[in-house]
Amino acid sequence: MKILIINGPNLNMLGVREPEIYGKDTLESINAYVQEKVKDAGVELAFYQSNCEGEIIDQIHAAHTAFDGIVINPGAYTHYSYAIADALSSIKTPAVEVHLSNIHKREGFRHNSVTAASCIGQVCGFGKYGYVMAIMALLEAEK
Numbered sequence: 001m002k003i004l005i006i007n008g009p010n011l012n013m014l015g016v017r018e019p020e021i022y023g024k025d026t027l028e029s030i031n032a033y034v035q036e037k038v039k040d041a042g043v044e045l046a047f048y049q050s051n052c053e054g055e056i057i058d059q060i061h062a063a064h065t066a067f068d069g070i071v072i073n074p075g076a077y078t079h080y081s082y083a084i085a086d087a088l089s090s091i092k093t094p095a096v097e098v099h100l101s102n103i104h105k106r107e108g109f110r111h112n113s114v115t116a117a118s119c120i121g122q123v124c125g126f127g128k129y130g131y132v133m134a135i136m137a138l139l140e141a142e143k
């Protein structure tokens with residue numbers, strides 16, 4: 001099973017600021033952690049990060065044929081990108097939304113996700129382990 005992990009805007013800046021919210025890990029160290037955690041699960045991972053909405057949409061479209069599942073942290077696009085929501089709805093590949101932080105404990109504008117309804121589920125508040133949970137959920141969903 002091939003899974004594409006997509007991280008959206010500003011997630012390339014992890015580890016630089018706001019460690020109290022997002023932890024001390026960089027995106028590279030999170031990706032390495034996730035890869036290690038699922039190494040025996042029979043899954044092949046690919047990692048992608050972009051700060052551009054259109055590029056994320058292009059990756060989602062390409063995943064339609066190239067991947068069996070998507071794990072996506074859309075960053076702040078979560079809260080207003082109907083274009084990413086439509087892209088996720090336009091493909092058959094199942095997606096799971098992940099947030100490092102518990103978006104429901106934060107500012108009001110972060111409480112709503114416009115993209116989650118285009119996914120099979122959402123994980124939030126468990127830090128980098130959320131990506132592992134999302135992969136496990138995709139593996140279960142494909143059985």
Ligand code: CA2
Pocket residue numbers: 009010011013014015016017018022073074075076077078098099100101102103110
């Ligand atoms: O909790 C999450 O994973 C978020 O998707 C992270 C986004 C935020 O806009 C969402 O509401 C929740 C932010 C990405 C990282 O932002 C940084 C800010 C400062 C320093 C480093 C990263």
